[in-house]
Amino acid sequence: MDPTEQTTDVLVIGAGMAGLIAAAELQRAGRRVVVLDKSRGVGGRLASRRFDGATFDHGAQFITTRDPRFAAVLEQGRQDGAMEEWFRGFAGAADGHARWRGKPAMSAVAKHLALGLDLLLEMPVVALRQAGDRWRAETTTGRTFTAGAVVLTPPVPQSLALLDAGGIVVAPEMRARLAAIKYERCLAVMAVLDGPSHIPPPGGLAPADGPIAWIADNQLKGISAEPAVTIHATHAFSLEHWERDRQESGRALLGAAAEWLGAGVKTFQVHGWRYSKPMRVDEEPCVLVSQSPPLVLAGDAFAGPRVEGAALSGWAAAAAILTKHEDSLRAS
Numbered sequence: 001m002d003p004t005e006q007t008t009d010v011l012v013i014g015a016g017m018a019g020l021i022a023a024a025e026l027q028r029a030g031r032r033v034v035v036l037d038k039s040r041g042v043g044g045r046l047a048s049r050r051f052d053g054a055t056f057d058h059g060a061q062f063i064t065t066r067d068p069r070f071a072a073v074l075e076q077g078r079q080d081g082a083m084e085e086w087f088r089g090f091a092g093a094a095d096g097h098a099r100w101r102g103k104p105a106m107s108a109v110a111k112h113l114a115l116g117l118d119l120l121l122e123m124p125v126v127a128l129r130q131a132g133d134r135w136r137a138e139t140t141t142g143r144t145f146t147a148g149a150v151v152l153t154p155p156v157p158q159s160l161a162l163l164d165a166g167g168i169v170v171a172p173e174m175r176a177r178l179a180a181i182k183y184e185r186c187l188a189v190m191a192v193l194d195g196p197s198h199i200p201p202p203g204g205l206a207p208a209d210g211p212i213a214w215i216a217d218n219q220l221k222g223i224s225a226e227p228a229v230t231i232h233a234t235h236a237f238s239l240e241h242w243e244r245d246r247q248e249s250g251r252a253l254l255g256a257a258a259e260w261l262g263a264g265v266k267t268f269q270v271h272g273w274r275y276s277k278p279m280r281v282d283e284e285p286c287v288l289v290s291q292s293p294p295l296v297l298a299g300d301a302f303a304g305p306r307v308e309g310a311a312l313s314g315w316a317a318a319a320a321i322l323t324k325h326e327d328s329l330r331a332s
C-alpha cells in the first residue's frame, strides 16, 4: 500500500465549527472519518493567539445560541471546562441573552470538539477530483486521501477553487448561486497594553460609527494575564486598507481606539480575515454539489453567519451524507 495514500469513508475538509460538528456526527453514525485542515491548529475562525505574555481571541468573540441542539453542545462544553458564559448584554443594556466564550480562550471550544476525531493538521488540500465512485483529495504535502463522500467547509470561494482545480463541474445555476456568496473582510489588531484599558465591563463594545466594528479587553474577558485588546475594523475600512501596509493600518486603528485604550501600546500584531462573515446566507443549510459520490458544501454561509450557523450547517451536511450513503447501499 502506498503510504502517501489514505482511504476512508468520509473526508471532511476544514476543522472549523462546521467541519468538526459534521465529522463528530458522521463518526457517531459509524462512518470512518478523516478531517484535514491546512492550519497548525483547529478552529478556523474560532481563533486565539498568544504573544508577549498576552492572550487574544482575534476571530469570533462570543458564541450565541437559539437552537436547543447547539445549546446542548455549549452546555456539555461548560461541564467539560472548555466554555463558560461571558456576559448577558452590553454595559447598561443587559438583554438576558447568554454570550459564551472559550476557556481558556476561543480555540479551546474547537479543541474540545476535535477530541476523538482522526484529524490531520498542516494538510492543505489543493484539489479535489472524482476517481470513479470516489473522491480523491490532493494536498501540498504530497499525501492523497480517497473517500466515498466529502464534506467541504472552507469559505465558499475557497471551496469552489478546490473543485475547479480538480475539474469538478458544478451546474451553472448552482455555481451562480454559490459565486454570489460574498464575505466581509476584517482587519484585526491585537495590542498588548502597559496598563488596564478603559473598556467598561463586560469587556467588549461595538462603537456606533468610525472604522472600528468591535473592541474587546481580553484581560477583562478573563482570557489574558496581561492587559490586551482586540480591535476589529469595519468591512469598509478593511477593504480600503487590505493591500496597504498592515502595521500602518494597525496604527490607524489604535489611534481611532485611543479613548478606549487608556494605556500605552507595548506591541501589536495585525491579522487579516479575507473571509470574515458571509454578507448573505444561502437558502439551504448545506449544498449537495454531487449526489453520487456525495459531495456537500457546508459552513456559516449556509445556515447563519455565525458560529451557531456553522454548527447547524455541519449537522445538515452529515445528515445529507448519511442519507446518500444509505441510498447507495440500497442501490448496490
Ligand SMILES: Cc1cc2nc3c(=O)[nH]c(=O)nc-3n(C[C@H](O)[C@H](O)[C@H](O)COP(=O)(O)OP(=O)(O)OC[C@H]3O[C@@H](n4cnc5c(N)ncnc54)[C@H](O)[C@@H]3O)c2cc1C
Pocket: 013, 014, 015, 016, 017, 018, 019, 036, 037, 038, 039, 042, 043, 044, 045, 046, 058, 059, 060, 061, 062, 063, 064, 123, 124, 125, 126, 153, 154, 155, 158, 162, 186, 188, 232, 273, 275, 276, 277, 298, 299, 300, 301, 304, 305, 306, 307, 308, 310
Ligand atoms: C473577526 C471575526 C469575528 C467574528 N465574530 C463572531 C462572533 O462574535 N460570534 C459568532 O457567532 N461568529 C463570529 N464570527 C463568525 C464565526 O467565526 C464563523 O461564522 C464560524 O467560525 C465559521 O465556521 P466554519 O466552520 O463555517 O468556517 P471556518 O471557521 O472558516 O473553518 C474552515 C476551515 O477550513 C480550513 N481550510 C480552508 N481551506 C482549506 C484547504 N484548502 N485545505 C484544508 N483546510 C482548509 C481553514 O483552515 C478552516 O479551519 C466572526 C468571524 C470573524 C472572522
